[in-house]
Amino acid sequence: MTAVAGSADLADIARLLRQRHDDTAERLRSLREQTVTVLAGETGSGDAADAGTLVVESAEQAMLTAALSEQLEKLQTALSRLEAGTFGVCARCGQQVPVIRLEVMPWATHCVPCQSALEKRR
Ligand SMILES: [Zn+2]
Secondary structure, X not given: OOOOHHHXXXXXHHHHHHHHHHHHHHHHHHHHHHHHHHHHHHHHOOOXXXXXXXXXXXXXHHHHXXXXXXXXXXXXXXXXXHXXXXXXXXXXXXXXXXXXXXXXXXXXXXXXXXXXXXXXXX
């Protein structure tokens, strides 16, 4: 247990970020495969009850796909910030975003005070 806690923590976050990115991409890929299967099954099924269930599933999947795509986009942005060396630096005030915040939200581009200031302005 030697020093350099700060940089080691950020390296952990970077690893976590890549892992999450890969996981999300994988989930999105399998979800899209499932959606294709459901849509293919829909045309072949003449059962009304089944068709109704399939529609609900499709809507849920569409929502999940949208949420995952959004998350993947955020993670990709974070990864490119990581490569550019600006990861973990607040885009508004230039301060280091607390690692504890990055652990929860690796795609965070602003520190807490700036984020809440931006959200209030919306
Ligand atoms: Zn800030």
